[in-house]
Amino acid sequence: MCQHHPSCPSAEAADREAAKVVLRNDVTGYALLCNHVIHFDDTGELLPDGQIIAPHRPTQAAAA
Numbered sequence: 001m002c003q004h005h006p007s008c009p010s011a012e013a014a015d016r017e018a019a020k021v022v023l024r025n026d027v028t029g030y031a032l033l034c035n036h037v038i039h040f041d042d043t044g045e046l047l048p049d050g051q052i053i054a055p056h057r058p059t060q061a062a063a064a
Contacts, residue, residue, distance in 0.1 A: 008034040011048050 002008040008019035019033040029041035036048040045053035 002034045004034065011035045011037050016047075017045070 019035040023032040038046040044055040
């Protein structure tokens with residue numbers, strides 16, 4: 001999997017979004033991370049096992 005030092009967090013880790021970007025597509029709005037997670041610009045994610053993580057962008061109501 002990850003060849004970086006220190007290693008990127010695994011797809012199961014809470015900080016999985018901290019993994020390095022391997023491929024980015026700004027037109028469609030996603031990035032493939034080193035841990036095989038697909039991270040979308042709306043903050044949603046698709047994990048390697050097919051699990052979907054709903055977008056979790058802070059809302060204005062939460063900021064108030």
